[in-house]
Amino acid sequence: MRARRRLRGMRTALLVLLLLIGIVNYLDRSTLSIANHAVQHDFGVGPAAMGLLLSVFSWAYAFGQLPAGGLLDRFGPRRVLGGGLLLWSLAQAASGLVGGFKQLLAARAVLGLGEAPAYPGGAKVVATWWPRDSRGAPTGVFQMSSTLGPAIGPPLLTWLMLGFGWRWMFVVAGAVGVVLALVWFAVCRDRRDDREEPVADRVSVREWLGLLRHRTTWGMIIGFSGVVYSVYLYLTWLPAYLEGERGMSVAATGFALVLPYLAGTLGMFCGGAVGDVLVRRGIRTTLARKAPICCGLVVGGLCTVPVALTASTALALVCVCAAQFFINSASAGAWSLATVVADERITASLGSLQNFGGYFGGAFAPLITGVIVERTGSFVAALLAAGAIAVVAALSYAVLVREPVGVDRRPVVAKR
Template sequence: MPVHAKTATVARIQWVALLFLTAAGIINYIDRSALSIANTAIREELHISPTEMGWLLSAFSLSYAFAQLPVGALLDRFGSRIMLGLGMFFWSLAQAACGLVNNLSIFLLSRAVLGACEAPLFPAGAKVISEWYNQRERGTPTGIFIASSCIGPCIAPPLLTVIMLTIGWRWMFILTGVLGMMLAIGWYLIYRNRQQVPLSAADVAYLEEGERFRVSEKSISGKEWRGLFAHATTWGMLVGFMGVIYMVWLYLTWLPSYLEHQRGLSVAHILAGWSRCLICLGWPA
């Protein structure tokens, strides 16, 4: 049982932060899914070949992967409020820009910016939870936040398909981009890093409960980084996530196009099938 009680101040900050993080995670994955939903419509309007569509899809993943490398150091320097706020705003701006493009080059640039600016989300979320939850209580908020990576891909196909069929693929990108920019502004105006909030002794006692050591400000050396690869656990995580991410990315990118071109299922038919599944599960028609 916890020794120190959680104060109302900390509880309020926790729920506000977790709400923003989960919403950001859901929007993050909705934005990632948009190109695959509009794959056929974009190829027909902009005369893009399947190979060029592959470049568009890869532009996101490559920039996202390489942007992960400096994110940790930048988060330590500037904090989650600035890094996530700026990242969310500019990835959403890039998402909206995808709805305005008329050539492949600008589209590639927008997708690359989208990927690079989405990189701070999950590291920032981990930092926020470590700052505002004590060690005993981090499991539940982490699970809720990480669940956004499943909720987003789940709701993205029907949501984006409805928008695309109703007002077009361009507005699909623009509306989701504007929504993300609004959330980014709200995050920056409302959220504060732990060192920016005056805390009472009771607040500090709760937050530091269960900590076995203080976080060191010393930079990790190259030798220490290389030492990680001497552990089987590191390689197990790398190989495991390669498999997981491959399957997730296949779903997020090529599955809708595959169903349409190889199985003869249009996006409208897929949406109808999704609706029937919800009705069978007891959802209202």
């Protein structure tokens, strides 16, 4: 009984911390989109250059996934996720102290590298502390941070920027992350640190590379790029869209942005929980986990079409909320899939590969959107493209993700 209470307490503490870390993670990503116009004015750059500044984070974040997953599986999320949190928080604070565009570009790249272990680390924690048939709900809870952060961020960050300037907004956000990193190190324990649990073998390079031989892995990599493309288009350009295309004021935009992200938060929880329900009803695990992904992507992509074409700002905002609900439902389903489709020992590696694909492809969303807006003077074509990409991503999950991912654990034989 005492061991059970201890386990329950650690699960609760870890889930709360993962939720807070994820919120800070997305607050830090959101600062630049909130300061979009102010940074363009101060540094004298246009939408295309701003698209590059927004995209460099995602490219650094994407390539940071490749070592992050292996490091998490090898050394555990306590050290790797905590170290990443500390690094990205320092980079975030430094973004407020830069003297020019190139320095801000470098700070955003370090921010992306530091944030890389966050979500694979969360998947690793869930895979090692929760049973296989109950991982969807905790995954959905910590994934809710990716919508709660942007929901909390706009009014809070807008208030900080209007009151103290965009530079202090960056510094304060970074300081919050440093404090949270210290709490993580003090509270978190990796499961293998628990003396009641056997120590798992460390993941080898052969096992990591072996993941790339599976069609399921590639389906997750390609499909998640469509998820992140849609999510990141809204995350990086929605404030500018509401201000420029719909004529809303900065203050009104800050509060209007809360609604889509609250809808996305609900979608996150539903996407994870629905998978748990389907598994408990006897549906094959892989099918149960990918069903919310495919449905969410298709419906979310279709909801993006009226956002582009309607003349009504109110209707456009309603459709943005619907798109956020379904796309984020797919996102939570994708991370739930990563926790069950492979051995727990290599969950973070598989999750980081999926996330690499997501952010490598998704990184083009702000850049492509910026170029399209600069050339056409409108967001219409950019939004329609995002809807089509979401449907293609659904097909990737449906067609390629079919079987669990096996792990190559053969010993390495020395050549004679």
